Amino acid sequence: MLATWTPDKELNRIRLRCGADMKRKLRWYDLVALGVGGMLDVGVFVTTNPIARNNSGPSVFISYIIAVISALLSALCYTKFSVRIPVAGGAFSYLRVTFGEFVGYFAGANILIEYVLSNVVVARSFTEHLCSAFGVSDPNSWRVEVHGLLQGYNKLDFLVVAIVLILTLCLCHSTKESSILNLIMTIFHVVFFGFIIIMSFCNGSVNNLVKPKGLTPNGIRGVLDGAAIVDFSYIGYDSVSTLAEEIHNPPVTLPVGIIGSVLSSPDFTASCLGFVYDGTLQSGAGASLGIVTSLLVAMLGQARHPIECTLFLGICTAFIVLFTDLDIVIEMISIGTLLVFYLVANALIYRNMLLDIMETRAAMMGLPLFGGITIAVIAFFQYMMPCLGQPSE
Template sequence: MALRDVLLSVAQTPHRLRRRALVTWTPAQELNEVRDRSGARMARRLEWYDLVGLGVGGMLGAGVFVTTGRVARDTAGPAVFASYVVAGVSALLSSFCYAEFAVRVPVAGGAFSYLRVTFGEFVGFFGGANILMEYVLSNAAVARSFTDYLASTCGVTEPNAWRVEVEAIAKGYNALDFPAVALILLLTACLCYSTKESSTLNMVLTAFHLLFFAFIIVAGFWNGSARNMVTPGGLAPYGVRGVLDGAAVVYFSYIGYDSASTMAEEIRDPARALPVGIAGSVLIVSALYCLMSVALCVMLPYTEITESAPFSSAFRDKAGWRWASNVVGAGASIGIVASLLVAMLGQARYLCVIARARLVPAWLAKVHPSTGTPMNGSARHQSRSSLSCR
């Protein structure tokens, strides 16, 4: 009897997989039946300004310090600010798509939930797997870069000075980064404590980071000259193609604007707060990136900009401010902490919703009653009605 049941189950496996792969969920089911698998519901404590802060904090990482110098020197010239404008418009249009989906399906799954509702479980599975890999690997890389910037702030020039090398592990993979691990554990503790308090911490870090950006912009214009923007080839020596190629590179600096959409379940007024928070953060960051790139290009001719640490080198070589490299390191460290905090916040929400879909262990979807809101009777009744009508 048992063997027959096993053989019958094996024979039915292709049909079950096909049915599971093609099944789609309605927004009503995502908001009720699927969400109720978490037990307690996420408390709605966030406002539109929390989303703006999370979006800005998620985007203002180290990307602008990495890409601006290389694009200005080799790809777009002084017109690198135009590359940021093109990339910003592209990110803004994408953010409108996220805002529309988030208002229609205000759950914590972000792109994963949108894929499940639109294309079904199969596409959602691959989307969810890619999203989780992206968050895990990028967060690890960002945490390791925090150690580099923090070391440079303290005047340590050797990148692996604060890492422990283990001989038993292959060369190149044997540098254990304990400061990065400590940062991850500290931020995890903050995120587990409360979403609202985590948003407040992000606000504080982002405020300091904005002051740091303001310092670079003001100091850059103060020590620069508009003559450095004029070249024999004009404002765009590499032409329109160079500006567009540069936009493709600097778009990396905008990664993170989608993190705000993962907070849709925790917003008091999603229909109003989500569009303002997602699009508003992209506009703010675009303005800052354009001003940063112009400040760099007025300080030095684009041919003299270095690819590595362009802002530190510009202050040291042009203004003679060697101490400014330490300020850049400190500001970048704060930005990395804020962007890592937002990324880990989004990663936890994605993991929760993917677990609701039972693509990973279901216990990962549970919301602790102390940080959530228990379901009321009407919500339970609505969930059962949704299940019976499916």
């Protein structure tokens, strides 16, 4: 359970067992399109509104700046690992090679939960944006309410269930064809974002940043809480790293795809935050189409082989999205995401500073060392949490 795998073993053993290599058909622009397509609409259309309403207020753009800095640093860690170990496992493989199988499988479970919940968040918001495009103020009017279920789980959304299942079947057909479809939709999405940016500069107002309760109505805590949640908007580069065995020249293409997708998304996001409410119909129509892109990218970041895994995760996504409200899921998704990013960053530090100068047997101490530090930090914060005073009214 604590045994570590060497990079060569990770690269070759599973490949020999399955008896075939994945076809290397993807180029750098496919990776950038997959990353950008997965991050753009999630950040602007899904998370911005609830974060601005409940946490950051007008300072939501500051939350995005903090989140993108964190995402860029984490993306650099993924880039270095993906060049050293260009396999389809992503963070799972990086951690299994560094800390052993237990940490690898623990991170892998969190990654699967992250992808499923991100699919649920994006899919659940599809109905809301589609209603906005048709001028319907209450999206629940398109859902079936079951009075016997708990609040937050009693509004069934059969429309998005059908969309999730259709996209799942599309992904089962071929990775290349799925990436072409995603590329076309991402191009449309970028054009639509350009329209929103132009409308923002023409009709936006600086007064929206300070009225009615100031720039930071909930203080710095609200800004940081918002940053922790919108960090989920930048998980697209995580899915890019899992395509390592399906691209040409991974040492060159992967860094361009990962860093390019992270650097491209904040420009569009920051430029769109000033869009006035007069454009709700237009933004609703564009968001509905763009959310299909995010669903495609999020599912593509999961297991593509074998087909049974894709079908299983697609069915899990459809089952959860049928019942669960958006506000419930959006609070859960960032927990697993930040944990995996933290583990990958620790693994890179460990490999660079300790593993290269230690023997294999001594390297086994890495797991209890970093695990002990992690538990100590979490215990400290849990102990201090009740001691924090409530903010004054």
